[in-house]
Amino acid sequence: xxxxxxxxxxRLPGVGTTIFTVMxxxxxxxxxxxxxxxxxxxxxxxxxxxxxxxxxHAGSNQYAPMAGVPALREAIxxxxxxxxxxxxxPEHEVTVTxxxxxxxxxxxxxxxxxGDEVIVLEPVYDSYVPAIELAGGRAIRASLAPPSWxxxxxxxxxxxxxxxxxxxxxxxxxxxxxxFTRSDLDALADxxxxxxxxxxxxxxxxxxxxxxxxxxxxxxxxxxxxxxxxIGSFGKTFHVTGWKVGWALxxxxxxxxxxxxxxxxxxxxNTPVQLALADFMSEPRRWLELAAFYGRKRDRFRDGLGATRxxxxxxxxxxxxxxxxxxxxxxPDTVLAERLTREIGVASIPVSAFFADxxxxxxxxxxxxxxxETLDRACERLAHIT
Ligand code: GLN
Numbered sequence: 001x002x003x004x005x006x007x008x009x010x011r012l013p014g015v016g017t018t019i020f021t022v023m024x025x026x027x028x029x030x031x032x033x034x035x036x037x038x039x040x041x042x043x044x045x046x047x048x049x050x051x052x053x054x055x056x057h058a059g060s061n062q063y064a065p066m067a068g069v070p071a072l073r074e075a076i077x078x079x080x081x082x083x084x085x086x087x088x089x090p091e092h093e094v095t096v097t098x099x100x101x102x103x104x105x106x107x108x109x110x111x112x113x114x115g116d117e118v119i120v121l122e123p124v125y126d127s128y129v130p131a132i133e134l135a136g137g138r139a140i141r142a143s144l145a146p147p148s149w150x151x152x153x154x155x156x157x158x159x160x161x162x163x164x165x166x167x168x169x170x171x172x173x174x175x176x177x178x179x180f181t182r183s184d185l186d187a188l189a190d191x192x193x194x195x196x197x198x199x200x201x202x203x204x205x206x207x208x209x210x211x212x213x214x215x216x217x218x219x220x221x222x223x224x225x226x227x228x229x230x231i232g233s234f235g236k237t238f239h240v241t242g243w244k245v246g247w248a249l250x251x252x253x254x255x256x257x258x259x260x261x262x263x264x265x266x267x268x269x270n271t272p273v274q275l276a277l278a279d280f281m282s283e284p285r286r287w288l289e290l291a292a293f294y295g296r297k298r299d300r301f302r303d304g305l306g307a308t309r310x311x312x313x314x315x316x317x318x319x320x321x322x323x324x325x326x327x328x329x330x331x332p333d334t335v336l337a338e339r340l341t342r343e344i345g346v347a348s349i350p351v352s353a354f355f356a357d358x359x360x361x362x363x364x365x366x367x368x369x370x371x372x373e374t375l376d377r378a379c380e381r382l383a384h385i386t
Pocket of ligand 1 (some may be wrong): 018020021036037038039174
């Protein structure tokens with residue numbers, strides 16, 4: 001098609017296609033086992049599909065209220081209260097979103113003014129910085145260093161300035177699998193006390209925390225909850241990432257700003273799916289069992305990696321396992337990830353994609369939200385890396 005003259009300057013000059021799309025496409029092209037993009041290769045409970053069908057046939061096919069169907073908002077706040085002890089008002093303090101990414105984008109857009117600074121922890125999930133920059137803000141990167149990838153709160157404190165508007169956090173952390181402890185939250189509370197800094201806490205892997213640890217939600221910490229957005233995801237919890245339904249929780253004044261944007265971005269989310277999810281939330285075992293379920297997969301995959309030359313790094317949460325290939329190759333991770341996809345048929349994510357400077361720690365990310373058979377086959381193939 002001929003190109004008409006248009007303003008050539010991109011709003012996102014450094015951004016291409018996300019690494020998740022790139023690697024999933026390459027995996028499909030090569031017929032590789034896809035352990036790159038984070039999504040399950042097994043089905044959700046069919047009972048969930050029956051509920052969607054029920055609500056569609058019952059005629060719930062028009063716009064839901066802007067903030068989400070009341071039954072689902074009520075179920076989300078009841079779950080949060082049971083788990084973390086904070087009661088959000090279903091009318092004013094929760095909004096159902098088209099996935100966690102939209103919730104994050106909306107919160108960033110609603111709060112960030114041109115010139116504001118938003119602190120992020122690097123390696124940083126790839127949608128955060130573009131959201132900040134599109135809002136006219138500046139991302140300030142604090143670094144999480146291997147092998148523990150723990151936040152250094154003293155270093156983060158040094159990055160705070162009068163322009164700091166928000167700190168954007170993620171625990172359990174994608175891609176490293178590290179999780180915050182109670183003392184992390186106390187250090188964070190200490191750091192923001194007396195400031196107007198807002199916390200945006202991406203907790204979409206909240207139910208996938210291993211070895212008996214508990215998820216430290218900012219909503220468990222009253223001082224932090226009072227200045228935080230907390231983001232959750234049904235995709236991760238009920239194995240339906242493609243449905244793109246999540247939520248945001250926040251005190252009323254913050255949520256009012258969030259909804260001003262939300263109503264013009266998506267307005268509202270798929271009605272029969274919201275109703276089905278509300279029905280499905282009647283049984284807490286559906287999220288309470290998730291940690292054990294994924295814990296078994298993590299252990300199986302790590303055991304399998306034992307027969308390869310890759311070295312698994314600690315994984316305290318999420319459904320991602322990092323593995324070092326320092327013993328195997330000097331190649332940049334993007335090169336190795338492509339080669340493994342093409343040559344041995346296992347796709348992964350190069351962790352440099354989560355760094356602004358493409359830093360090379362020689363680490364790949366593998367998603368273990370896969371059937372045991374897929375995990376075993378992937379490890380057999382990875383054993384061929386020399
Ligand atoms: N969150 C998923 C991951 O980390 C990817 C979602 C996406 O592709 N946007 O792999």
